[in-house]
Amino acid sequence: MSRVRCRTCKGEYDTTTADGLPYMHVCPPVRAIKVRHADGTREIVAPEAVVATDEQIAEIYLPRKQGRDERPDLENRDARGVPRIKAEGRGVTPIPDDVVPIVGLPDAV
């Protein structure tokens, strides 16, 4: 098991789950708000860009640019016939496990 950080969405995860199966990370979508501005024009904007005079029409989720998708692509296989992942995105960075020392608990392991 190894822990990595996705360079696209900055999410962190173990590449193998506790039951021994591979974990397949997919970047979450990007949250956005569809608004009607005071002048009547409509836009899709970031949530923090919504201003008090905007009318919020809908909350929408957009695919993430250069999103990583580790699920196997059945239409794209290597020389041995094993499917590659659907999208590399910006790749991953290995990160050390977050091991917190146990102090003053002699009966704990």
Added chain:
Amino acid sequence: MPDGIVRPSQSPELEVGGFYFAGDDQLRITSWNSLANVRVVVTGRFVHADDGHIEAFSEVHTPNTNRTAASDTYGRARGWLTDLSVLVTGATPQRGQTFVRVDVVRGLGAGAIALSTFIQGYVTATQRLAYPGSIVSDSLTGPGTMRSITGTDPAAGSEISETVPTGARWRYVSLRASLVTDATVANRTPNIFFDDGANVYAAAGVNFNHAASTTLAYSFDAVAVTQVQTSLNAQVSTPGNLVLAAGHRFRTSTGSLQAGDNWGAPQYAVEEWLEAI
């Protein structure tokens, strides 16, 4: 056979019970698997037509570990397959993690024609499939494997989003995750959405507000009553018995989520089957 009667001594094909292989027929093993180190072992007995000797054979097949199909083909001489069985070595998969089909095929590669199926079903290290005897079953029938999975810990300001892997089918049971809010004054309202990869088909949310600078651990499950249980825990009632196909997602959607708010890694329970595709 001038009298039209087939006598056993004249027709050895009728003297041995089993499935007749004409010489250009082969055994093909196809597997779908999600666990590392699994080896599928097919053992059986084969009566050779040329000299009548009984061969005890064993073939070892290595499945993929990403739920995609892997197959191997093994040549057989002219004769009769009397029996075979399948089990797993090298790992201890639960029911729902290793699915095997054994066919007899004629021809090679993609052009091979499947003539018959001997065995099809889930197999473990202790529960075999056997021919004759086992029924041919599909991968979505019966109980799956119960899994507890730690998902991706999203970056601050991002939502939790978990996707059903290719080749899997999940029945959603529950999800627990903590939301730490920053000091920005706003009422956060967490929801959980279930979608097909784009379109939401089920959703559930809170009937209370999550204020600034507080931490609550949310449990999203079908038997919960939506409420803040204690100062640390909250429950959200979700639609029951949700079965999600490959590519479907469940994800949080938090009203007024701030850039400094931080969902922790979700821990969720699902029942999983293999979609043998």
